[in-house]
Amino acid sequence: MSKVFTPFSKEDLMPQEEMLEVESKQGKLSIGIPKETHYQEKRVPLTPDAVEVLVKNGHEITIESNAGEGSQFTDSQYSEAGAMIEYDTRKVFAKPVVIKIAPPKEEELDYIQPNSLLISGVMPNTLKKSYFDKLSKKKITAIGTEYLQDDHGTNPIVRLVSEITGTSAALIAGELLATSNNGNGVMLGGIAGVRPAEVMILGAGTIGEYAARAALGLGASVRVFDSSITKLRQLQVDLNQRIPTSTLDPKEITKALMRCDVAVGAMEGSCRTPNVVTEEMVLKMKSGAVIIETCIANGGCFETSEITTHESPTVIKHDIIHYGVANIASRYARTTSKALSNFFIEYLIQVAKDGGFEKLIQYNRGLQKGIYLFKGRHTNKELADWFGLHYTDLNLFMI
Numbered sequence: 001m002s003k004v005f006t007p008f009s010k011e012d013l014m015p016q017e018e019m020l021e022v023e024s025k026q027g028k029l030s031i032g033i034p035k036e037t038h039y040q041e042k043r044v045p046l047t048p049d050a051v052e053v054l055v056k057n058g059h060e061i062t063i064e065s066n067a068g069e070g071s072q073f074t075d076s077q078y079s080e081a082g083a084m085i086e087y088d089t090r091k092v093f094a095k096p097v098v099i100k101i102a103p104p105k106e107e108e109l110d111y112i113q114p115n116s117l118l119i120s121g122v123m124p125n126t127l128k129k130s131y132f133d134k135l136s137k138k139k140i141t142a143i144g145t146e147y148l149q150d151d152h153g154t155n156p157i158v159r160l161v162s163e164i165t166g167t168s169a170a171l172i173a174g175e176l177l178a179t180s181n182n183g184n185g186v187m188l189g190g191i192a193g194v195r196p197a198e199v200m201i202l203g204a205g206t207i208g209e210y211a212a213r214a215a216l217g218l219g220a221s222v223r224v225f226d227s228s229i230t231k232l233r234q235l236q237v238d239l240n241q242r243i244p245t246s247t248l249d250p251k252e253i254t255k256a257l258m259r260c261d262v263a264v265g266a267m268e269g270s271c272r273t274p275n276v277v278t279e280e281m282v283l284k285m286k287s288g289a290v291i292i293e294t295c296i297a298n299g300g301c302f303e304t305s306e307i308t309t310h311e312s313p314t315v316i317k318h319d320i321i322h323y324g325v326a327n328i329a330s331r332y333a334r335t336t337s338k339a340l341s342n343f344f345i346e347y348l349i350q351v352a353k354d355g356g357f358e359k360l361i362q363y364n365r366g367l368q369k370g371i372y373l374f375k376g377r378h379t380n381k382e383l384a385d386w387f388g389l390h391y392t393d394l395n396l397f398m399i
Contacts, residue, residue: 032098035066046063051063140376147370161340162210222243227247261289
């Protein structure tokens, strides 16, 4: 049998694995964590433990000196975790990704580089139109942490902060009812033979749920109002108690205000908190009663509420004590920081693995919900309408 000449060896002619070029999705993030300058804001978005994990995953973290001081985290702890400690605020803001708790002040916006990514809270009631104009001119992509959604359509950041805020609201109310704080002297849980305080809560969301849990745990009598019957039913299931509930009927709200010792505003809106209690209604409340406004940063439920600070947290109007601190969760800075850090670390690792925000935005609907500014274009309709900005649908940028 004649041999056939071939330039290939037997091994060359055997089936071989096909080698395809595969693009690596892993991306490296350079993140700046500035020190919070919002009045009495003590939280920090990443703890040293979270920084250590991110650095081991190849990311670069630059944190401003003493940024974690309010949450009892030292520069030494961050340095040992692999972060670079920076004393110049401008250099921290110059990083491609900037993460904050509160929105930057307007003068801090000058430090942010064009086309950067800003992740922070929005707190629209504390901002002016000029804030958004500055971000827009620099073609910044900005993500509001309170607008981010998960795969179930819920807001994870809002949820975890709301749990702390709701619990805090009941504890704060108990303090303010004390005679020494100009309250009406009623103990929140009462005592044998003496009625407990009556607490009404506007809103059956997460803040309302945890405010109710804490108040009930302390022995108070609780009634919850909401516009959604479904939410009210679910609240009773979650609390495992058939507490009194009601829809937002103005007459019922007025009656409850006249009887209550504490009124908690916990109407969580997607952008602006609906104002459901007028000044006329507040005038009918008992002298020394307490109003806790948990959503004051987004407008507030009570017409008479105003933003206050941790240093001077209350104002008295019509003999009613009003508590209107915008960042209630900052009272427990370390707990809140750890909770926020747990979210950010998982989120940032996912972003890097998927090739960065630009790629993740294309298919992640929850991330799209969080974007209120995309390369300088205003993509949150409620914010745009509130501040009179030109709105552009984010879907127009999706390819």
